[in-house]
Amino acid sequence: MAPEIETMPIWVDFAGGLQTLFSNKPNHMISLPIFNPSDFSPANVGFLISHLVKNHLKHPQTEFFVQEDGHLTPGILVLINDVDWELEGEEEYELKPGDNVIFVSTMHGG
Amino acid sequence: MAPSLCAICKTERAYIKRPKNHAKLCKECFIRVFEDEIHHTITSSKLFYPGEKVAIGASGGKDSTVLASVLKTLNERHGYGLDLVLLSIDEGITGYRDDSLKTVMNNAVQYGMPLKIVGYKELYDWTMDEVVQTIGKKGNCTYCGVFRRQALDRGAKMLGIKHVVTGHNADDVAETVMMNLLRADLSRLSRSTSIVTGDDRSEVKRSKPLKYSYEKEIVLYAFHKKLEYFSTECIYSPEAFRGSARSLIKQLEKVRPSAILDIVRSGEDMARLVPGESPSSCACKGQKAAAAAPVDDDIGGCGSTNGRTPGGEMAAMDKQLRDNEEYAELEVDVAKAISKSKQGGEETKKELPIRSGSGPSKGGRQVLGQCKRCGYMSSQEICQACTLLEGLNKNRPQIQI
Ligand SMILES: [Zn+2]
Ligand SMILES: [Zn+2]
Numbered sequence: 001m002a003p004e005i006e007t008m009p010i011w012v013d014f015a016g017g018l019q020t021l022f023s024n025k026p027n028h029m030i031s032l033p034i035f036n037p038s039d040f041s042p043a044n045v046g047f048l049i050s051h052l053v054k055n056h057l058k059h060p061q062t063e064f065f066v067q068e069d070g071h072l073t074p075g076i077l078v079l080i081n082d083v084d085w086e087l088e089g090e091e092e093y094e095l096k097p098g099d100n101v102i103f104v105s106t107m108h109g110g
Numbered sequence: 111m112a113p114s115l116c117a118i119c120k121t122e123r124a125y126i127k128r129p130k131n132h133a134k135l136c137k138e139c140f141i142r143v144f145e146d147e148i149h150h151t152i153t154s155s156k157l158f159y160p161g162e163k164v165a166i167g168a169s170g171g172k173d174s175t176v177l178a179s180v181l182k183t184l185n186e187r188h189g190y191g192l193d194l195v196l197l198s199i200d201e202g203i204t205g206y207r208d209d210s211l212k213t214v215m216n217n218a219v220q221y222g223m224p225l226k227i228v229g230y231k232e233l234y235d236w237t238m239d240e241v242v243q244t245i246g247k248k249g250n251c252t253y254c255g256v257f258r259r260q261a262l263d264r265g266a267k268m269l270g271i272k273h274v275v276t277g278h279n280a281d282d283v284a285e286t287v288m289m290n291l292l293r294a295d296l297s298r299l300s301r302s303t304s305i306v307t308g309d310d311r312s313e314v315k316r317s318k319p320l321k322y323s324y325e326k327e328i329v330l331y332a333f334h335k336k337l338e339y340f341s342t343e344c345i346y347s348p349e350a351f352r353g354s355a356r357s358l359i360k361q362l363e364k365v366r367p368s369a370i371l372d373i374v375r376s377g378e379d380m381a382r383l384v385p386g387e388s389p390s391s392c393a394c395k396g397q398k399a400a401a402a403a404p405v406d407d408d409i410g411g412c413g414s415t416n417g418r419t420p421g422g423e424m425a426a427m428d429k430q431l432r433d434n435e436e437y438a439e440l441e442v443d444v445a446k447a448i449s450k451s452k453q454g455g456e457e458t459k460k461e462l463p464i465r466s467g468s469g470p471s472k473g474g475r476q477v478l479g480q481c482k483r484c485g486y487m488s489s490q491e492i493c494q495a496c497t498l499l500e501g502l503n504k505n506r507p508q509i510q511i
Contacts, residue, residue: 105341
């Protein structure tokens, strides 16, 4: 039996069409490990993105969400507790329990 | 990281980093500045006159939703005296347009604006569902784009309105500039960069008040103002999302956010070099305001009422160009068939190739006549819509009466 991994709740929302990649559900409560198991660094938004891709992205066309290098596809806005992630260090932002992260595609429709 | 304070009020926490100048703003100051800049665009290019009836091309998507909200706000704040109406197109796409029309209906109630919906079915006797059943999914965006362009004008005419505003944003314009540069289509480059198309001679003019607004800020404006919009891709153009020039624009923005407005401005500068074309530009830059470009009978494209350029990956650009060629050929064939069918003595003079922009021009402007079938403004004898309809009607399933 695998050892229990300590997790924290993160509220993740998808909008602007991205919800179609995540089981057509706009709001998700994610139990995110508090450490990135690959290097034991505290979980940041970059880790959250790779966690989402690995465990929650239910769509063959992953390029709508991430590029081949694992970074977010340009044209997707990220808001951390309503703040533009560009003001929060983008992928480096260290998540706290209860944080709300919103991914919004700007590329859909007019 | 300590939260930054807003660069304008210096008291509230910053929530937004503006792509054009990296300014960090709080929600309220951002909303105000976003609206003020659109007000500036409107006044400096003298877009409206007091008492003007204006139709907002409304798809239920983010751009037209934000446009409607901002125009309502500015109309009240600055006393434009505009009579605003929402105008929507029902392409007849089950599960797509019927859902987005619900959003438009909600907007109409919220903003207290009358709503007019015109359907492809009533205008052309074809829904897009029927078109796709007949011709398949390939190339259906061409039909949809051609039909949409006329549908907005016809809807406006039904309402007695001579001015339609659309939600085209800076990213859309930058994308079109790139596409037209790659295609070396200078005449269309010029038209795509002007804020107004169509002038006093045309029945309905078009303008894009959000021409200098970043898509990112439009989405953030909708988010912070809690505007409801619809964001599902058209089921008949799943590839539109991957629009090649579009992803290029977004990559550039990531590296240098000012790139989008730089491309828009470069497009305007290049357009000024095209003989006879005079795109409008912000009047504070010293240009003549609101110089209208000729009406664009561009095939609109798909994915939104905005008619953005149909997608395809960068590598597929080639293919797309070939498809366009095929489409032009198809048109030629139909045109031939028509001119043969009514051939009496000498063959009617044909103005081919049909691709717009290469038509005959006086002083760089297209000569606009009227379509012999439907009377719609057209640089050809038979307009694009009627040409496409002729082909469709020949292939209409026999079950029909
Ligand atoms: Zn402020
Ligand atoms: Zn016609």
